[in-house]
Amino acid sequence: MTDVEPPTSDRSGGRGGRPRDPGRDTALLTAALDVLAEVGYERMTMDQVAARAGASKATLYRRWRSKSELVTDAVGRIGDSPRLEDLPDTGTLRGDLVALMRPQSEEESERLVALMGGVASLLSAAPELAEVAGSALVEPFVASQRLLLARARDRGEIDQDVDIDTIALVTPAMTAYRLVVQRRPIDIPHILRLVDTVVLPAVGLAAHDA
């Protein structure tokens, strides 16, 4: 997630020549994400993206071979591996999990939902890149869950032999399902239900233990 490779062959071999303006990369990716979130993949056009970034289509296509590659790359940069010190630390696993999932802000949440919609269409448009694209939104949550679970295990709150990798997927997968398929919002009751009904029992904690 960090160290995303630069778009399209660095072509840094050629010594001479004007180097690509890295600022264009950023501007284009940002514009792409904006438009994607606003109108979805189908109705997003390359001209729109270029215009919003104050760039030209040629510049777009010099960096990405197609619309789907652009979007894939853009989406791939959304998430970033979480660091443990950035994660909530409430003292109990239950508190941590709830704090992690609680929607940060109204608008951030909406943007995320919009992006999820935008990304979904990519999955079949560019199957070979779908994993990268799809997981970009969800994987950071998985990683966060994994970190929280590992911390709980290390502090002895849960068993040593709990299958952390599997359990870390529960909340992200079910949340994605809720957002994408059921088109229902992520709210507190939903989070509590997930944590108390599924996750905590899976790690051997009764809901009321937490």
Next chain:
Amino acid sequence: MTDVEPPTSDRSGGRGGRPRDPGRDTALLTAALDVLAEVGYERMTMDQVAARAGASKATLYRRWRSKSELVTDAVGRIGDSPRLEDLPDTGTLRGDLVALMRPQSEEESERLVALMGGVASLLSAAPELAEVAGSALVEPFVASQRLLLARARDRGEIDQDVDIDTIALVTPAMTAYRLVVQRRPIDIPHILRLVDTVVLPAVGLAAHDA
């Protein structure tokens, strides 16, 4: 899921005229699903569908107003509400769940995976229809899980106050995530891991109890 309404107003009022050939419906829907599974929603074209069904685009558009409606309808016919008597009955919840999810045949499984990919792209292409489309593939599994869980509850294997609606989502949601995002196949170990690590603890059964 059953009783899908006939596509676009039956217009059976008109007295004279050649009646619509119902066989065309089936042929077109089948062709649509085939193409969808092969190339995904984006690259599937109406001409392709028509050609494969030996029909014309006019015939397509006489029945469905748009590509997304056609696909939605086609996908909506895949799944069908399960009946309890068709579900496996092994005597234990664990046995039932495993039997339910075990891939029936190699090819059927592959086709399902292909369709999931095809359907995924619908989610943003036609947001208003996404729920119907998306759930067509997953919802039958959810319903099946619900039935199995209810039976287990009725026979006293699990608690009365277990949150069946939530737990019935676990396996389908995580399986969809695995198929669509992770692009990994559904195999026995995956199913066992899900059932034993997540579902059974959630209903208050230790994995080895089953």
Next chain:
Amino acid sequence: MTDVEPPTSDRSGGRGGRPRDPGRDTALLTAALDVLAEVGYERMTMDQVAARAGASKATLYRRWRSKSELVTDAVGRIGDSPRLEDLPDTGTLRGDLVALMRPQSEEESERLVALMGGVASLLSAAPELAEVAGSALVEPFVASQRLLLARARDRGEIDQDVDIDTIALVTPAMTAYRLVVQRRPIDIPHILRLVDTVVLPAVGLAAHDA
């Protein structure tokens, strides 16, 4: 010049299907000529032509494979073989030639000049079609000259063994040169100079004989 073949393979083999609207052909060719005369070949765009004809680019490209083919075809239809009865008949060759070349009307003349400019660029853009395109504007004049010269010969005004084919080229070629290279207008003095200084001597008539 008459009986110009329909653009791009008639594809009349396929029995079914909606037939091409011949009205579109006309509209598109007319629009093409208009735009060509207004802005020249380089600045004429296919979108312009389509828009002016109320057509779409697809319709354009269904009929002609490229911009140069469209223009070539359009230009090729300008001229039409002259009929002897339409030509001036003043009784003397000199009178006929002068009457033939005298600019008919101001606007017709201007349009012709504009078209000449538009056509010139075709000559290298589509070399294989250049002959058709280029001659479309000049060849009718050549043919007219040939007819007039033949009539003069038949009535005994000029010699039997005059090289009509060569002499018929003189005025058109020099006029084209004047228009395209020298960018000077065709006026009466120019015509008289040509006829009296070059053509009449070539057919064995002194200028004052006529």
Next chain:
Amino acid sequence: MTDVEPPTSDRSGGRGGRPRDPGRDTALLTAALDVLAEVGYERMTMDQVAARAGASKATLYRRWRSKSELVTDAVGRIGDSPRLEDLPDTGTLRGDLVALMRPQSEEESERLVALMGGVASLLSAAPELAEVAGSALVEPFVASQRLLLARARDRGEIDQDVDIDTIALVTPAMTAYRLVVQRRPIDIPHILRLVDTVVLPAVGLAAHDA
């Protein structure tokens, strides 16, 4: 035609700095002519020219403001005002004219034809420069003809009041027409036909007089 001004302000005022390499001018002009003759004006690209000259586009544009100026300049250097002492002197006008037009060598002729094609497209691409460009190829011939005719007049071979300016245009104009519009080669029969059928009668000489 001689004394073509150096392209784009010499800017020799600038005190320091590396002086412009004059060799680049020649290399670029030659490259431009080559490419022009090969593919015509439309398909000739500035990158092609730069690459063939081993130069960069910046160098091109430092010297000429646009593609049409480059080509105009390049073409303008082809022809050069003829000097009387370089022209053939056979003793008779007919001999002179035939000697002048006789194709020097096969390849030179072909190159000329190719260039004519290349130049033709300039005529509308850059109307304001068309006269210069167009006449660069033809005007030297016109001037040569004029010189030969004047010499014949001065030596009493033809009349004093012959319209030399008009007659000098005949052969060049008709030759250009043959090359550009008819796409037929310049060969001996063509030249003889022109001289004997048109030019000599126009100056008052019967063909067999010469």
Next chain:
DNA sequence: CGATAAACGAGACGGTACGTCGCGTCTTCTG
């Protein structure tokens, strides 16, 4: 049984976005 009316295969049509390419300008690095 003939007339009528709609379905049907085929494919043209208007529109819109795609991805490519050329022009003329610019920015960097090298000699």
Next chain:
DNA sequence: CAGAAGACGCGACGTACCGTCTCGTTTATCG
């Protein structure tokens, strides 16, 4: 600092797909 290399904004090209339409033909049902 000239020059090679090549990125950049702009805008046209030619292609492909959508959803509509118009042909000629086929096939039920009604009078």
